[in-house]
Amino acid sequence: MSIGHTLLGLLETGPRHGYDLKRAFDEKFGHDRPLHYGQVYSTMSRLLKNGLVEVDGIEAGSGPERKRYAITGAGVTDVERWLTTPEKPEEYLQSTLYTKVVLALLTRRDAAEILDAQRSEHLRSMRIFTDRKRKGDLADQLICDHALFHLEADLRWLELTAARLDTLRKAVTR
Amino acid sequence: MTFSRPGPLLTARDLRKAYGPTNALDGAEFSIQPGEVVAVMGPSGSGKSTLLHCLAGIVPPDSGSITYDARDLAKMSDARRSTLRRSEFGFVFQFGQLVPELTCVENVALPLRLNGSSRKDAERTALGWMERLEVDGLKGKRPGEVSGGQGQRVAVARALVTGPRLLFADEPTGALDSFNGDRVMELLTEAARSTNAAVVLVTHETRVAAYADREVVVRDGKSRDMERAV
DSSP states (O other): HHHHHHHHHHHTTTEEHHHHHHHHHHHOSSSOOOOOOHHHHHHHHHHHTTTTTEEEEOOOOSOOOEEEEEEEEHHHHHHHHHHHOOOOOOOSSSSSSHHHHHHHHHTOOOOOHHHHHHHHHHOOOOOOHHHHHHSOHHHHHHHHHHHHHHHHHHHHEEEEEEEETHHHHHHOOO | OOOOOOOSSSSEEEEEEEEEEEEEEEEOOOOOTTTTTTEEOOOOOOSSHHHHHHHHHHSSOSSSEETTEEGGGSSSSSHHHHHHHHHHHHEEOOOOOTTTOOOOOHHHHHHHHTTOOOOOHHHHHHHHHHHHHOOOGTTTSGGGGGGGGHHHHHHHHHHHTTTOEEEEEEEETSOOOHHHHHHHHHHHHHHHHHHHHEEEEOOHHHHTTTTSSEEOOOOOOEEEEHHOOO
């Protein structure tokens, strides 16, 4: 995820202090990985330098000064470009699972056992996401569904590979 | 004084069933605790539906034993097995389980009517279950007038209306899209857990299996408990 673009997008809804930006980010996007303050401030420095945000005001308090950031016209254009550019789909061609299966066959280990163990691990993760989805709000449902569909795709591959193991064994040990 | 742990609700040992030269079940084992949701998975033709039919007493195995609540299913008379199926088991299938001539509430009330309840009592209980499955608004409609997802929820309400201790669901979401399938599974597992009913869930979809507590895989007529295997 592009943290810079996400923070810029949040700023487009209105000026905010660094702390508010972090809180808004964590609430909406940082379920499992909250932002560090350092990340917020280094990102804001970069955006300032590139003219995508500006300092809208400074509050003096008992602690350090608090800068309020606002998005600039160039920043809005940048967010617009990022949002409307399709993401390149992942190609998933470098699969550890594939490597493990082939190596198991080459070394005459039980590849079916390896696939079964992986299958159980995937299903265990799916159960955790399903439970979180059931108890969570709409945002939880969306993020968990995204994870569930990817795990499901892996599981379909695991099943297909299990069904093709005999042919694959002949091919790799030829 | 000592208390023993409650035993499994249903246990199957070394089940074998052949259809002609094909061994549909070849030494399958199965066990489920009260209130537990177990997914039975496996490729097409692996024997998972045969396993469900044997466990539910619909099809007798050629050999092996099935014990339900400390009673041997094979030693029961057909009449006793039918009564057991009607009063303690519930069923949800993929297709065609609702009676098209009856309204939705009449469909849900049907098992209670067959067990001798008055129409008024049966329909009142049925409506309660339809509310839990969020289909009470369809009470006067016939199955042909409701969507696939709504029809499955009506079928789940009907399966649960007698308060079964064991629910058999064979590909309950097989004909539904992801959104409706998820909703049916959420409501089905929630309703089953609230009444401590155990669920045997046959599915080929991992998304559906993820609603279960545990998974049993059937391959070539043999079953394998994946949680205990790893």
